[in-house]
Amino acid sequence: MRLYRVLSSLPSSRLRAAVVAVALGSLAAAGPACLACDSIACGGGLDWSARTEDGAGLLPGTYTFDITLESSSYAVECTVAETVGESDCGEPTKVMGDVDFDMMIDVSHLDPNEWNPEGPAGGFYFYAYDHTDDGAASSTRGPTEVRIVAVHDGDPLMDESYEITYERDEAFRGEERCGYCDSLESREATFSQ
Numbered sequence: 001m002r003l004y005r006v007l008s009s010l011p012s013s014r015l016r017a018a019v020v021a022v023a024l025g026s027l028a029a030a031g032p033a034c035l036a037c038d039s040i041a042c043g044g045g046l047d048w049s050a051r052t053e054d055g056a057g058l059l060p061g062t063y064t065f066d067i068t069l070e071s072s073s074y075a076v077e078c079t080v081a082e083t084v085g086e087s088d089c090g091e092p093t094k095v096m097g098d099v100d101f102d103m104m105i106d107v108s109h110l111d112p113n114e115w116n117p118e119g120p121a122g123g124f125y126f127y128a129y130d131h132t133d134d135g136a137a138s139s140t141r142g143p144t145e146v147r148i149v150a151v152h153d154g155d156p157l158m159d160e161s162y163e164i165t166y167e168r169d170e171a172f173r174g175e176e177r178c179g180y181c182d183s184l185e186s187r188e189a190t191f192s193q
Contacts, residue, residue, distance in 0.1 A: 045129025072097025
């Protein structure tokens with residue numbers, strides 16, 4: 001869980017992927033003995049980002065997201081202010097369904113490679129996965145059917161749908177008995193305001 005907090009605080013999917021690669025490389029260099037079932041965290045699932053078509057940034061206001069992940073639906077409300085530091089997204093609220101996906105959504109910087117809380121908001125990023133632990137084994141899978149509908153101050157903003165096939169690592173912690181990890185799949189969207 002500590003790795004997830006670190007990864008989710010990073011502003012871009014490329015930076016998150018680099019951190020995971022360095023961590024996995026360090027563990028591999030230490031030898032097979034370190035690859036116990038609880039040694040490697042899975043960084044897989046769905047990584048989604050959306051930005052304005054013209055790159056001008058987000059207009060201030062309330063953004064409401066209806067997110068459907070397979071048979072489960074969630075609602076999220078984000079408030080965008082003059083700066084990304086003053087902007088915030090609430091916690092996703094499950095509306096219906098029987099699968100509990102772990103997810104987070106937040107406002108991103110205008111320049112995804114620069115962290116500047118005083119700068120304008122440039123878009124949104126979203127991360128979702130389904131993780132279960134069963135003793136020493138665990139599984140992490142990404143949602144295969146995704147729909148994201150966004151509204152800005154009551155006006156439709158975007159309606160994106162994806163069918164996703166993940167590459168599955170059946171032995172992501174070193175042995176088959178340890179569980180599996182779906183690859184990280186990234187999707188990007190643009191919208192006009």
